[in-house]
Amino acid sequence: MTDGALFLDYCAKVAAGTGPVALDAERASGFRYGQRAYLIQVRRQGAGTALIDPIAIPDLTPLNEAIGGAEWILHAATQDLACLAEVGLRPESLFDTELAGRLLGRERVSLAALVASELGEHLEKGHGATDWSLRPLSPAQLRYAALDVELLIELRDTLGQELADAGKDSLAREEFDHLLGFRPRTRGEDEWRRTSGVHKVRKPQELAVVRELWRARDELAETKDIAVGRLIPDSAIVIAAQSNAADKTELLAVKGFHGRGAQRYIGRWWDAIQRARSLPADEWPGPAPRAEGPPPARSWPERDPVAARRLAAARTLLADIADEMAMPVENVLTPDTLRRVCWSPPETITAETVGRDLTEQGARAWQVEACVDQLVTILIDAEHTEVTDE
Numbered sequence: 591m592t593d594g595a596l597f598l599d600y601c602a603k604v605a606a607g608t609g610p611v612a613l614d615a616e617r618a619s620g621f622r623y624g625q626r627a628y629l630i631q632v633r634r635q636g637a638g639t640a641l642i643d644p645i646a647i648p649d650l651t652p653l654n655e656a657i658g659g660a661e662w663i664l665h666a667a668t669q670d671l672a673c674l675a676e677v678g679l680r681p682e683s684l685f686d687t688e689l690a691g692r693l694l695g696r697e698r699v700s701l702a703a704l705v706a707s708e709l710g711e712h713l714e715k716g717h718g719a720t721d722w723s724l725r726p727l728s729p730a731q732l733r734y735a736a737l738d739v740e741l742l743i744e745l746r747d748t749l750g751q752e753l754a755d756a757g758k759d760s761l762a763r764e765e766f767d768h769l770l771g772f773r774p775r776t777r778g779e780d781e782w783r784r785t786s787g788v789h790k791v792r793k794p795q796e797l798a799v800v801r802e803l804w805r806a807r808d809e810l811a812e813t814k815d816i817a818v819g820r821l822i823p824d825s826a827i828v829i830a831a832q833s834n835a836a837d838k839t840e841l842l843a844v845k846g847f848h849g850r851g852a853q854r855y856i857g858r859w860w861d862a863i864q865r866a867r868s869l870p871a872d873e874w875p876g877p878a879p880r881a882e883g884p885p886p887a888r889s890w891p892e893r894d895p896v897a898a899r900r901l902a903a904a905r906t907l908l909a910d911i912a913d914e915m916a917m918p919v920e921n922v923l924t925p926d927t928l929r930r931v932c933w934s935p936p937e938t939i940t941a942e943t944v945g946r947d948l949t950e951q952g953a954r955a956w957q958v959e960a961c962v963d964q965l966v967t968i969l970i971d972a973e974h975t976e977v978t979d980e
Contacts, residue, residue, distance in 0.1 A: 607636035612742035651678035884933035
């Protein structure tokens with residue numbers, strides 16, 4: 591749908607429709623720089639299915655108003671919420687079918703897997719990783735996209751009933767409500783430090799090369815609206831930083847610089863390297879800032895044996911709770927939350943203080959209720975457990 595008048599007509603149908611609204615978005619990950627939506631699929635009882643082109647119709651707030659407070663149905667909501675918000679679509683209530691599958695303990699929670707296991711239907715595959723930014727979209731792509739929302743309402747009803755039957759409907763609602771506040775991670779000034787393999791680079795001047803190459807690639811990728819990996823991969827940046835390439839010709843011989851993007855912009859990459867090498871030592875990057883929160887768990891036995899005992903016992907506890915509740919352990923409590931409370935528990939350990947710490951770190955009420963009492967016992971016992979040599 592690219593016509594504004596047809597779009598507004600469909601919005602009127604959505605407003606007059608009934609029940610929840612199924613939505614999905616197709617991006618061009620791996621092809622384009624950002625994560626914008628290039629196709630949005632919508633379905634509601636009484637309105638039918640629409641495939642909306644957000645490039646031709648960039649402001650979808652009339653659709654948001656038409657949906658109003660109706661429940662959204664999304665699959666893997668965190669993947670789509672940001673790009674939908676960019677075009678004016680923000681839910682007031684939602685149901686995430688992927689998350690529902692996890693809470694029910696399903697081993698395979700892709701949309702195709704859940705549609706097969708819960709509804710006995712089979713979705714067409716083969717276009718999920720295609721470049722959705724290209725126009726025109728093929729009939730096969732449009733059919734694939736439409737099928738992604740065609741069965742979402744029925745899948746939601748089935749999973750919703752199974753959650754109720756398992757006594758998990760209230761905790762699922764807490765999880766879905768929590769998703770309404772989801773915000774993607776923001777990029778910081780030191781985003782270049784997330785370059786895959788950068789831990790292999792030890793020398794400060796080589797880190798400066800990584801930084802300058804990363805920035806040059808990111809600026810070009812944004813300008814050209816092309817995925818960074820289609821220019822030069824992270825691995826090539828790391829290898830180039832550690833190489834002693836003396837000129838562009840030697841740089842082109844570096845592994846990862848053989849692609850079209852690397853060769854076409856070789857002057858840009860070489861300028862970045864030269865810029866880094868010319869920096870005075872006081873402008874080289876220092877060690878990575880210490881991450882907020884506890885250190886890596888592997889260092890705990892030496893740094894704080896008591897905290898290590900807390901964590902080991904708490905991990906066993908959560909695994910038992912997860913088995914009992916028939917869901918993945920990370921859905922009972924995130925690993926990061928568990929590490930934080932085990933590394934730095936409250937000075938006075940009670941159900942109230944530990945529960946408050948868990949809540950401040952994002953744990954939902956059902957998660958706190960599921961583990962706080964036993965977690966308190968573990969935190970207290972670890973203080974008094976003696977380590978004996980075998």
